[in-house]
Amino acid sequence: MSITLNPNSDTGTTASAPGTPEPPRRTRTGAVRFVRNTPIGVWVAAAVLTFLVLAAILPSVFLQQDPFEIDPANAFAAPGAGHPFGTDQNGRDVFSRVIAGTGQSLLLGLAATAIGLLLGGLLGITAGISGKWVDSAICRFVEILFAFPGLLLALIVIAVSGTGVVTAALAVGVGTAPGYARMLRTQTLQVVAAPYVETALSLGRSRSHILWHTIVPNVARPLFVLVTLGIGQAIVWASSLSFLGLGAQPPAAEWGAMLADGRNYLQVAWWIAAFPGIFITLAALTTTVVGHHLQRRLEAEV
Amino acid sequence: MTTPVQHPLLTIDNLNVSFSTPRGPVHVVRDLSLALAPGQALALVGESGSGKTVTARTLVGLNAPNARVTADRLDVLGQDATRLSERRWRALRGKDIGYVLQDALVSLDPLRTVGQEIDEALRAHGVRRAERQERIHAALRDAGIPDPEVRARQRSNELSGGLRQRALIAQATVLDPRLVIADEPTTALDATVQAQILDLLAGLKEQGRGLILISHDLAVVSRLADEIAVMQHGRIVESGRAAEVLGNPQHAYTRQLIDAVPSAAGRGTRLSSVPRVAVGTAPSRTSAFAAEAPALEARTLVKTYPAPDGARRTVVDHVSFTLQPGTTLGIVGESGSGKSTTARIALGLTEPDAGTVTLGGLSWMGHPDGPGIVTEAVRRPHRPDIQLVNQDPLSSFDPRFSVQRVLTDALDAGAVGSPHEREDRAAELLGQVGLPLDLIHRRPLTLSGGQRQRVAIARALALQPRVLLLDEPVSALDVSIQAQVLDLLADLQEQLHLSYLFISHDLGVIHHVADHVLVLKDGRVVESGDASTLFVAPTTAYTRALLDAVPAMPVRTSSAAGSTRTAHTSEGAA
Numbered sequence: 001m002s003i004t005l006n007p008n009s010d011t012g013t014t015a016s017a018p019g020t021p022e023p024p025r026r027t028r029t030g031a032v033r034f035v036r037n038t039p040i041g042v043w044v045a046a047a048v049l050t051f052l053v054l055a056a057i058l059p060s061v062f063l064q065q066d067p068f069e070i071d072p073a074n075a076f077a078a079p080g081a082g083h084p085f086g087t088d089q090n091g092r093d094v095f096s097r098v099i100a101g102t103g104q105s106l107l108l109g110l111a112a113t114a115i116g117l118l119l120g121g122l123l124g125i126t127a128g129i130s131g132k133w134v135d136s137a138i139c140r141f142v143e144i145l146f147a148f149p150g151l152l153l154a155l156i157v158i159a160v161s162g163t164g165v166v167t168a169a170l171a172v173g174v175g176t177a178p179g180y181a182r183m184l185r186t187q188t189l190q191v192v193a194a195p196y197v198e199t200a201l202s203l204g205r206s207r208s209h210i211l212w213h214t215i216v217p218n219v220a221r222p223l224f225v226l227v228t229l230g231i232g233q234a235i236v237w238a239s240s241l242s243f244l245g246l247g248a249q250p251p252a253a254e255w256g257a258m259l260a261d262g263r264n265y266l267q268v269a270w271w272i273a274a275f276p277g278i279f280i281t282l283a284a285l286t287t288t289v290v291g292h293h294l295q296r297r298l299e300a301e302v
Numbered sequence: 303m304t305t306p307v308q309h310p311l312l313t314i315d316n317l318n319v320s321f322s323t324p325r326g327p328v329h330v331v332r333d334l335s336l337a338l339a340p341g342q343a344l345a346l347v348g349e350s351g352s353g354k355t356v357t358a359r360t361l362v363g364l365n366a367p368n369a370r371v372t373a374d375r376l377d378v379l380g381q382d383a384t385r386l387s388e389r390r391w392r393a394l395r396g397k398d399i400g401y402v403l404q405d406a407l408v409s410l411d412p413l414r415t416v417g418q419e420i421d422e423a424l425r426a427h428g429v430r431r432a433e434r435q436e437r438i439h440a441a442l443r444d445a446g447i448p449d450p451e452v453r454a455r456q457r458s459n460e461l462s463g464g465l466r467q468r469a470l471i472a473q474a475t476v477l478d479p480r481l482v483i484a485d486e487p488t489t490a491l492d493a494t495v496q497a498q499i500l501d502l503l504a505g506l507k508e509q510g511r512g513l514i515l516i517s518h519d520l521a522v523v524s525r526l527a528d529e530i531a532v533m534q535h536g537r538i539v540e541s542g543r544a545a546e547v548l549g550n551p552q553h554a555y556t557r558q559l560i561d562a563v564p565s566a567a568g569r570g571t572r573l574s575s576v577p578r579v580a581v582g583t584a585p586s587r588t589s590a591f592a593a594e595a596p597a598l599e600a601r602t603l604v605k606t607y608p609a610p611d612g613a614r615r616t617v618v619d620h621v622s623f624t625l626q627p628g629t630t631l632g633i634v635g636e637s638g639s640g641k642s643t644t645a646r647i648a649l650g651l652t653e654p655d656a657g658t659v660t661l662g663g664l665s666w667m668g669h670p671d672g673p674g675i676v677t678e679a680v681r682r683p684h685r686p687d688i689q690l691v692n693q694d695p696l697s698s699f700d701p702r703f704s705v706q707r708v709l710t711d712a713l714d715a716g717a718v719g720s721p722h723e724r725e726d727r728a729a730e731l732l733g734q735v736g737l738p739l740d741l742i743h744r745r746p747l748t749l750s751g752g753q754r755q756r757v758a759i760a761r762a763l764a765l766q767p768r769v770l771l772l773d774e775p776v777s778a779l780d781v782s783i784q785a786q787v788l789d790l791l792a793d794l795q796e797q798l799h800l801s802y803l804f805i806s807h808d809l810g811v812i813h814h815v816a817d818h819v820l821v822l823k824d825g826r827v828v829e830s831g832d833a834s835t836l837f838v839a840p841t842t843a844y845t846r847a848l849l850d851a852v853p854a855m856p857v858r859t860s861s862a863a864g865s866t867r868t869a870h871t872s873e874g875a876a
Contacts, residue, residue, distance in 0.1 A: 195692065195697040199690070
């Protein structure tokens with residue numbers, strides 16, 4: 001072994017020196033490590049989620065029958081050959097209705113999360129970058145909102161603007177906004193205090209450039225994870241509103257509405273309520289599992 | 303304690319430690335042999351990754367589960383350490399071997415008091431409750447902590463860095479161990495505090511304990527060690543009596559470590575063997591910066607902050623200085639001396655309560671003439687003229703960016719060229735700071751500390767500044783890497799005619815780089831003047847105390863330089 005220290009030892013050219021583990025090579029083994037580091041449960045959740053997304057985008061691929069076609073002669077048919085999830089009190093195919101409802105449920109979840117993030121982001125980021133007075137004003141406002149349970153906040157919105165799918169999304173969005181506002185404010189405060197923001201300033205960047213090109217992107221970095229975690233919650237809330245008759249209205253094929261519908265027949269035909277309920281759970285569970293996994297991966301990277 | 307005093311505490315023959323990893327075994331310690339007698343201090347010296355910490359952890363049985371330890375002989379306090387069960391290790395640890403962990407500032411549990419921390423060691427070894435309180439206070443007192451009864455009830459965040467390190471030493475020595483292992487015990491501490499801790503460790507040695515001292519800095523251990531073992535890539539490349547290793551080093555790597563200590567070498571000498579960087583011809587930027595005016599001038603800066611009790615605490619108190627173009631002004635001071643606040647004012651990030659700063663003859667901070675202050679809008683076009691390199695470069699990079707993006711973004715801030723030209727210039731900048739081009743697509747997170755600091759310097763150079771504000775730029779680096787970065791800074795200053803405002807708590811570094819020096823204490827300038835006169839004949843007691851605290855090599859390499867150089871070449875040929 002050469003006894004003189006390589007002059008470039010600090011520059012990484014002698015990575016093969018004994019005792020120095022090689023730096024991880026992302027490109028070559030990245031895919032292999034990704035597969036190996038992902039637990040089987042996450043794969044199952046991802047597969048179910050993919051199925052749900054496909055059903056939402058292309059319901060016709062899975063639809064066997066018209067979800068609205070009434071067939072009174074065939075009402076309350078138990079799950080079996082022609083109807084894998086059975087039929088409801090009007091003889092409508094539960095499987096087709098569940099599939100048809102996927103799109104609306106997922107869309108409601110997405111839209112509600114987007115609205116919540118937008119409102120929360122506006123409040124949180126403004127609070128984080130503003131001075132003491134604006135910050136504490138927004139904080140107090142958010143704390144007042146926190147005093148109400150999220151669902152109650154959503155009910156207030158519905159009480160003001162009436163029932164319907166769009167209102168339901170807005171209502172759930174408003175209900176989740178305080179949580180996002182608080183998280184994004186903390187994140188913003190951290191980013192604003194980071195030395196790289198000052199570095200941008202001392203390179204001669206303007207404040208608006210720093211806001212849009214340094215602060216906002218770095219605050220938004222963990223948002224992807226936040227969104228996947230939030231969608232699950234939003235789906236459950238939106239379904240709850242529909243279940244209460246405040247969101248999607250019958251005969252719409254929406255999981256919460258179907259659940260409410262089937263509740264009356266739970267003793268004679270459990271399947272009418274059970275399958276929409278299972279799908280609500282699946283949607284919430286899979287988005288949360290995948291979101292948690294992404295969160296862990298991202299945190300490990302940072 | 304039936305062991306005779308002359309019995310060695312440690313006997314190690316051919317110790318090998320390797321770690322099994324998914325990519326195969328990694329050998330960290332190879333064929334290491336050592337011995338330690340009571341009352342002796344052995345220093346393990348080497349840069350990060352040389353295997354010194356792993357060696358120390360092997361001696362207390364604290365290696366990671368994937369470690370494989372083999373040795374022809376590994377006797378720790380008369381026991382065969384290769385066969386010790388975890389239970390037996392626990393009996394040894396704390397009681398017979400005290401281990402002072404690295405990173406004094408974060409090694410104490412923030413939720414528990416210092417007394418509880420020490421109590422844990424006593425309880426683990428079954429000391430009776432009645433005795434414990436008294437022994438905690440005694441241990442703290444022995445570790446040089448004043449008012450041990452008060453300190454024992456405090457948590458680590460209420461203690462200064464020096465007190466925390468003392469508390470850790472108290473924790474390691476409370477059970478009166480025969481062997482004390484201290485891993486980088488003075489890193490991150492101010493020079494005067496460092497000197498006190500070294501004195502404390504010397505006291506432990508005089509009480510007849512064996513001491514193993516781990517450090518990357520030969521100057522630190524030279525004060526204390528009887529024997530020095532220099533480690534590189536997991537092997538001991540040279541070992542022997544401290545005076546011999548330092549005075550007549552046989553191995554090229556040892557000489558390199560000795561040369562790297564900046565206090566031993568005067569200004570203008572190179573500390574590392576890294577080739578000089580050649581700065582290509584960069585397109586010169588037009589600027590209102592007046593070349594003949596002082597590069598940076600501060601007049602009677604004052605900055606106060608509100609204290610918790612409602613009063614105002616003066617952090618910077620009438621500080622004035624002048625940085626002449628092409629020279630280096632060193633600012634020395636311990637933690638809390640106001641040097642960082644002064645730096646922030648100079649950088650135009652903190653508004654002073656009073657006083658002004660001019661940058662190349664332009665009003666930069668404060669109230670220049672009469673009412674009104676210089677606004678950010680006025681400063682912004684001149685911001686490229688002064689750039690910062692700080693102690694923790696990683697935090698100054700946008701976490702989303704690759705090395706290339708870090709550099710092109712800086713160029714973009716100055717509206718330099720087209721995107722394509724910026725990429726070319728980024729590559730050029732990497733070359734200027736002596737980094738290979740293949741690092742350009744890496745994330746700064748995956749680079750070593752020295753490499754990160756070079757990237758930070760490259761970014762600072764991107765907009766062709768006139769002044770670099772270097773805030774503890776080498777404090778987090780190993781001595782050998784520090785030497786390379788200091789050499790790089792010297793090359794850049796010479797070729798680009800840069801002016802440096804160099805802030806450090808390390809007088810050795812300041813001595814090496816600075817033309818003029820400003821000594822700060824409690825926000826006030828204690829002493830200032832030419833480096834050559836100030837270091838030779840300090841006029842204030844404080845500066846003298848600082849200078850005395852600088853760990854100096856017992857043997858000046860400058861006197862032996864000629865003979866060692868010849869030894870170097872003859873050995874190289876052999």
